[in-house]
Amino acid sequence: MRPAQRTSVTVTADGLQEEAERLLGQGLRLALMAAHDDGPGLRVVYLFAGGPPDRRVELVLPVDLDRPEIPSLASVSFPASRFEREIRDLFGIEPVGHPQPRRLVLHQHWPAHWFPMRRGAGEPPPFPDEGGSYPFAPVAGEGVYEIPVGPVHAGLIEPGHFRFWAVGETILRMKARLWFVHKGIERLFEGRDVEEGLVLAERISGDSAVSHGLAFCLAVEEAEGRTVGEGSRLLRGVLLELERLYNHVADIGALCNDVGFSLAQARALDLRESLLRLNAGVTGHRLLRGGVRPGGAGVLRLPTAAELAGLEERFEALVELATSNSMVVERFTGTATLTTAHALELGVVGVAARASGVAVDARQSHPVVDGATEMPVAVRSGGDVLARFEIRVEEARTSFGLIGDFCAGVGPLAGTAPATAPAGGSGVGIVEGWRGPAVHRVELDAAGRLARVKVVDPSFMNWPSLPVALADTIVPDFPLANKSFNLSYAGNDL
Amino acid sequence: MSGPWPAATQLAVSTLQVGGVLVGGPLLLGLTRKVKARLEGRTGPPVRQPWRDLRKLAGRERTRPEQASWIFPLAPLVLVATALVVAAGAPLVAVNPAFGTSADLFAVVYLLLLGSVALALAGLDTGTAFGGMGASRALTIGAVAEPALLVAVLALSIPARSSNLPAIVSSSLAHPIWLASPQRLLALGAFLIVVLAENGRLPVDNPGTHLELTMIHEAMVLEYAGPDLALVTLGESARLVVLLGLLANLFAPWGIATRPGAATLAVGAVTVVAKVGALGVGLAVFEVFMAKLRLFRVPELLSGAFVLAVLAVVVALVVP
Numbered sequence: 001m002r003p004a005q006r007t008s009v010t011v012t013a014d015g016l017q018e019e020a021e022r023l024l025g026q027g028l029r030l031a032l033m034a035a036h037d038d039g040p041g042l043r044v045v046y047l048f049a050g051g052p053p054d055r056r057v058e059l060v061l062p063v064d065l066d067r068p069e070i071p072s073l074a075s076v077s078f079p080a081s082r083f084e085r086e087i088r089d090l091f092g093i094e095p096v097g098h099p100q101p102r103r104l105v106l107h108q109h110w111p112a113h114w115f116p117m118r119r120g121a122g123e124p125p126p127f128p129d130e131g132g133s134y135p136f137a138p139v140a141g142e143g144v145y146e147i148p149v150g151p152v153h154a155g156l157i158e159p160g161h162f163r164f165w166a167v168g169e170t171i172l173r174m175k176a177r178l179w180f181v182h183k184g185i186e187r188l189f190e191g192r193d194v195e196e197g198l199v200l201a202e203r204i205s206g207d208s209a210v211s212h213g214l215a216f217c218l219a220v221e222e223a224e225g226r227t228v229g230e231g232s233r234l235l236r237g238v239l240l241e242l243e244r245l246y247n248h249v250a251d252i253g254a255l256c257n258d259v260g261f262s263l264a265q266a267r268a269l270d271l272r273e274s275l276l277r278l279n280a281g282v283t284g285h286r287l288l289r290g291g292v293r294p295g296g297a298g299v300l301r302l303p304t305a306a307e308l309a310g311l312e313e314r315f316e317a318l319v320e321l322a323t324s325n326s327m328v329v330e331r332f333t334g335t336a337t338l339t340t341a342h343a344l345e346l347g348v349v350g351v352a353a354r355a356s357g358v359a360v361d362a363r364q365s366h367p368v369v370d371g372a373t374e375m376p377v378a379v380r381s382g383g384d385v386l387a388r389f390e391i392r393v394e395e396a397r398t399s400f401g402l403i404g405d406f407c408a409g410v411g412p413l414a415g416t417a418p419a420t421a422p423a424g425g426s427g428v429g430i431v432e433g434w435r436g437p438a439v440h441r442v443e444l445d446a447a448g449r450l451a452r453v454k455v456v457d458p459s460f461m462n463w464p465s466l467p468v469a470l471a472d473t474i475v476p477d478f479p480l481a482n483k484s485f486n487l488s489y490a491g492n493d494l
Numbered sequence: 495m496s497g498p499w500p501a502a503t504q505l506a507v508s509t510l511q512v513g514g515v516l517v518g519g520p521l522l523l524g525l526t527r528k529v530k531a532r533l534e535g536r537t538g539p540p541v542r543q544p545w546r547d548l549r550k551l552a553g554r555e556r557t558r559p560e561q562a563s564w565i566f567p568l569a570p571l572v573l574v575a576t577a578l579v580v581a582a583g584a585p586l587v588a589v590n591p592a593f594g595t596s597a598d599l600f601a602v603v604y605l606l607l608l609g610s611v612a613l614a615l616a617g618l619d620t621g622t623a624f625g626g627m628g629a630s631r632a633l634t635i636g637a638v639a640e641p642a643l644l645v646a647v648l649a650l651s652i653p654a655r656s657s658n659l660p661a662i663v664s665s666s667l668a669h670p671i672w673l674a675s676p677q678r679l680l681a682l683g684a685f686l687i688v689v690l691a692e693n694g695r696l697p698v699d700n701p702g703t704h705l706e707l708t709m710i711h712e713a714m715v716l717e718y719a720g721p722d723l724a725l726v727t728l729g730e731s732a733r734l735v736v737l738l739g740l741l742a743n744l745f746a747p748w749g750i751a752t753r754p755g756a757a758t759l760a761v762g763a764v765t766v767v768a769k770v771g772a773l774g775v776g777l778a779v780f781e782v783f784m785a786k787l788r789l790f791r792v793p794e795l796l797s798g799a800f801v802l803a804v805l806a807v808v809v810a811l812v813v814p
Contacts (some may be wrong), residue, residue, distance in 0.1 A: 147623040147707075156702035169631075169789060258708070260700040260786030266534035327697065327785035343534075475627070476789045479705040 006056040006222070006428055013071050013077075016046075019059055021076050023048040028055060029347060030073075031430065032439045033083035034454035035091040037119045041065050042093060045454075046073075046080075047441060049430060051365030056428055063093055072098040079347040079461060090117040105179050105493075108134055112281050116184060139165035139173055147475065149179045158489035162478075169474040174467045181493045189453035194220050197450045201440070202289045205457060205491035209285075210236075210243040211433025212290045212440070212455070212491075214368065218429030219442035219453075225421025226295045230370065231413045235297040237369035237406045239288055241399040242303075244434035246275040248392040248399070249315065251486050255389055256322050258480045259331040266324045271314050278303055278311070302407045312400045321391050332386035336481030338469040339383055348465045350436020350458045350484055351395070355380050355387035362432035369406065375376040383469070385484040395434075423448050435488065436462065457491030499590045503754045508582040508592040510763060515581040515739075518767065519731025520544035521776045522738075529778035548727060554720035561621040562717070569616035570722050575608040575727035577736055585663040586739045587762040588751035594660040599647040602659060602740075603640060608691070609729065610636050617714035624706060630714025630787065635698065635710065638796035639691040642803050646684040649677050649806035650744055659740070663747045673745065677813070680806035682745050687799035689741060693734045695777060697787045698795070708786070735770055738777075742769035 011019050024030070028050035036043045042063035049056045072095035073348055074081035085104035092115035095101060103110075111125045140148070145166050151159035159180040165172045185204060189197050191288060200208040201216035214236055222229060228236075253268020276286040282299050286325040291299055314372035322328055334414040338348070343356035353360050354377065361377045363369075378394035380387035436458025447449040466485055524541035531538020577687035592596075607657045610632065651657045653672050653683035654665035654713055657726050666672055694711035703709060706716070743750055749765025751758040787795060 145623070145626075147627060149706060153704075154706050255787075258705065260696050260703070260784070262530070262702065263534050263782050266536060270535060325783075325785055327787065331785060331788055474789060476631075476708040478707045480708075 001297065003017065006058060008058040008060060010060045010062070013061065013069075016059065016061055016071055017073060017076060020046065020048075020073050020080075023057055023059075024077060026050070028057065030077050030079050030083070032428075032441055032454060032456045033080065033087065034441050034452070035063075035087040035093055035117070036443070036452055037091065037117065038117060042068055042091065044070055044087065044093065045429060045441065047439070049366065049428075049439075052367075054366050056366075056430075068093045069096050070094070074098050074100075076447070077347065078345060078464070082460070082464065089115075093113050105182055107177075107179065117187060125316070134177070136175055141167070143167050144172065160489055164475060164478070166475050169476065171470050171473050171475055171478070174470050174478070176463060176491060178463065179493045181490055183494065185494045186453055186455060189450045192450050193448070194224075197442075197453065198292075198294060201453075201455075203266055204455060204494070205459075205488040206287060207247055207489065208243070208433045208435065208438060208457070209287045209289045209437075209486065210239045210292060212372050212432050212457075213289070213436040214240060215429035215431040215433075215438040215440040215455070216431070216442070217292050217294050218368070218431065219427040219440040220294050220429075220444075221417070222368060222427025222429070223421065223442050223444050223446070224294075224419040224427075225425065226417040226419055228296060228417050229413065231411050232417075233369050234241065234406045234410045235413070236292055238299075238302065238403055238410070239283070239291045240368065240405045240431065240433070241295065241406070242275070242279055242282065243288055245399045245403075246272055246279065246395055247434040248396040249275060249318070251364040251392055251483070252322065252389065252396075254483050255332070255385065255480065256328060258483050260327075261322070261325060261328050261330055264318065264325075266387065267314075267318050267321060271311065271318060272288040274311060274314070278307060293416065295418075296413065298413070302410065303403060305404060305407075308404055310399055312397075315396060315400070317412075322389075329386065331477075331480065332389055332484075333382075333384060334482065335385040335477050336469040336473045337382070337384045338465055340381065342468050343383070343465065346465045346468065347461055349461045350432070351388055351391050351434075352462050352465060353436070354378055355391045356383035357381040362430050362437040366430040366432075366437075368431060375402070385480055388484040433458065435459065435486070436493075438491075455494060456487055457494070459487040459489075459492040462487055463492055499754050501592070503759075504590060504592040504594070507588045507590070507751075507759065510759075511584070511586045511591060512578050512581050514587070514763070514767070515578065515732045516728070518770070519728060519733075519735045520548060522672070522735055522770065523727075523731050525771065525774050526778040526781075529775050530782055533722070533779065533782045535565045544727070549722045551724035552721050556721055557716050557719045558722070559570075559622070562616075562619050565619045566616045567722065569612040569619075570718070570725035570729060572612035573609040574725055574732065576605045576612075577729050577732035580605050580736050581732065583659075584736060584740055585660045585743055585747075585750060586736075586766050587709060588754075588759060589660045589664050589667075591660075595658065597659045599651055599657045599659055599662075600644070601645065603644050606733065606737075607636065607640050609733065610640075610692075613714055613726070616718075620717040620791045622717060624713045624716045628716065631710040632714050635691055635792055635796065638793050638800065639688045642684050642796060642800040643688040643692070645800065645803035645807055646681040646688065647744070649681040649803060649810045652677075652807065652810035659744075660770075662751060663743055664693075664752070666744075667747050667750070667752065673747075675813070676807075677806040677810040678745065680802045680809065683807065684799040684803035685741055685745070687795060687802075689737045690777075691792070691796055691799075692737060693730070696781045696784045698792050700786045710789075738770045738773045739766055742766065742773060786787075 028048040031049040032047040034045045046059040087093050091103040109129050147164040149162045151161045161177040163175045173385045201212040204212045239380045250272050253265040256264035279288050280286045338356045340357040343358050359377050359379045423446050429440045431438050439456040441454045443452045523544045528538045528541050583593035614629040614633050617625035650662050654662045699710040718726050751762030
């Protein structure tokens with residue numbers, strides 16, 4: 001299987017929107033926008049992707065260093081409006097015509113005119129204030145009640161601030177403020193060699209080590225011109241599905257726990273622990289780090305058919321326990337509905353998209369394993385918590401089958417594929433992780449080191465859909481709604 | 495049927511009841527947690543863990559919100575005090591404790607309500623969003639739960655011709671057939687639901703959650719820390735014991751001491767501990783298989799309890 005061909009077109013500021021609209025009209029989505037500081041000038045790359053068949057088209061827009069401006073695509077693509085705000089904060093490139101040209105990544109109190117991803121940005125200048133005040137758009141009216149939550153929460157979860165405006169218990173509006181754990185990961189990649197880059201990629205979001213590790217490796221392999229053998233590709237498929245399994249099982253349990261059904265949570269945690277121990281046996285790491293390598297993959301052993309059958313039996317018992325409790329199903333049904341129209345408009349991906357009737361799965365459109373295009377895609381039209389729960393159940397079932405099939409097909413490994421491309425190439429990796437597609441775009445320098453890595457976690461695409469789904473939801477159902485999306489803060493904040 | 499009770503014995507019974515409720519409350523919490531854990535396949539903390547937690551909290555620095563007034567430190571005291579006053583007069587170990595004559599059903603229900611209202615005011619007093627949210631939810635539930643409790647006990651008081659709790663218990667002992675009457679069973683249903691709601695148990699509230707936005711009771715007391723929190727926990731656990739003890743003795747009074755004497759009092763004490771323990775285990779088993787209701791469904795459940803209680807009263811009036 002050859003990696004998909006990627007075409008790259010240089011566009012002018014005037015021709016960008018027309019070209020973008022043409023690609024979006026062909027059913028491609030804006031998967032990634034990456035800005036680059038090349039020294040003499042700036043450059044913005046727009047990656048459009050879709051399939052099947054696997055298609056990747058890049059638009060490259062050179063930007064003048066003295067007049068750092070790009071035309072905003074906000075009117076044709078909601079995800080573009082978010083990428084543009086990210087680039088505005090980190091590179092100081094102004095999206096002209098953006099309806100909300102506000103800070104996104106860097107909070108209000110970061111010094112103005114300091115752009116951390118520019119060359120020679122250096123250390124940040126002194127902060128003018130401690131960031132005490134952060135005004136939200138006021139919501140007024142009879143009986144409107146404001147509830148600030150976080151960034152420090154009562155449980156051991158990641159930091160995010162949520163501001164609710166409610167009348168009684170019904171949510172009028174919710175605003176999420178994230179990027180409390182912005183670590184500058186993209187900057188950390190720069191100058192590392194590929195092996196060191198993989199170590200970092202596996203740690204972008206702890207629960208997505210395989211998704212991000214594999215997306216990174218695919219991007220590097222395209223840049224270096226390596227063709228990975230069939231055995232390694234199947235192994236990668238096994239690891240990806242093992243990651244999906246343990247995360248979906250954890251989510252199924254957590255959703256039950258959030259409606260107070262702790263029995264199912266206890267069973268799910270028990271099953272998750274067994275899966276993590278299996279992972280440790282397979283790769284030597286409970287979260288599956290170290291299995292995927294640039295140019296190949298390697299495991300200590302493969303899961304046996306008997307192990308998988310035993311785990312699947314326990315999984316079915318867990319699902320039966322959860323779905324046979326009518327109170328659990330009642331709480332899931334109709335809670336936090338994300339309509340198909342909203343999902344499409346916001347560019348939602350992964351589990352959340354499929355639960356809202358959008359049949360997108362990068363395992364089909366950008367297959368990692370041969371023949372995956374025939375793989376069934378789980379789709380529900382409800383868009384509520386129940387739909388997102390059922391998608392996870394169905395996908396976990398499929399994963400059990402896929403792991404068995406892939407393991408049966410893994411022959412002798414061909415070893416690491418050699419590099420064939422000239423130095424200084426670029427590559428793109430798209431991998432359907434358990435949450436949704438992880439997208440990496442890598443550029444190498446003449447010495448084969450990482451010059452620029454742009455990472456898009458599915459959480460970045462999906463966070464804006466959570467407030468939309470909350471319309472007409474009641475405040476005490478928010479944790480359940482939030483858990484049903486289960487978005488990563490670390491992956492979003494980078 | 496009860497002989498003359500020496501005042502000293504009555505005082506001893508009350509002291510025993512208050513002490514037992516104080517010491518037993520946290521142990522009952524520990525017991526329910528242990529049973530739940532074992533049923534879920536976990537080891538769970540030891541039964542005495544809540545006492546360890548209380549000791550730890552009591553030793554901590556006293557921190558209170560800057561905006562809070564005198565209501566905030568007072569509320570936990572009111573909560574503990576009201577629960578203990580009820581414990582002193584309620585027919586738990588013996589039918590005739592000191593203040594037994596004042597252990598009127600209305601007095602008991604409103605003493606417990608006083609504790610709830612004090613906590614709700616304290617929640618509002620903190621000036622935080624969660625305090626207000628928790629107080630609003632707790633009062634919404636209390637507004638429906640308290641009348642149901644009142645009417646349920648009223649149904650029991652009709653055949654006894656008295657709203658005095660010791661009198662109700664004594665008369666049911668004298669006429670055991672009343673215990674199986676339809677009004678008793680209807681009232682029992684209402685009483686059970688109210689006990690769950692009043693103590694923040696599933697399916698009304700989740701005592702084990704860490705999710706701020708779903709909390710009812712925990713949201714209200716979120717600002718309490720250290721010794722104040724220890725008092726709140728102690729007061730709540732005492733309430734649970736008192737309510738379960740009343741439930742046990744109003745609907746199954748056997749074993750309660752009806753005559754003064756060391757032996758009968760010992761039997762009364764052991765049976766009430768066993769009954770409350772059994773109810774605690776039952777509560778834990780029930781909670782394991784239960785999920786939490788959507789908040790807006792809780793008033794429906796409690797209205798159901800109220801209807802059961804009203805039916806019990808109607809039946810009690812119609813059927814002599």
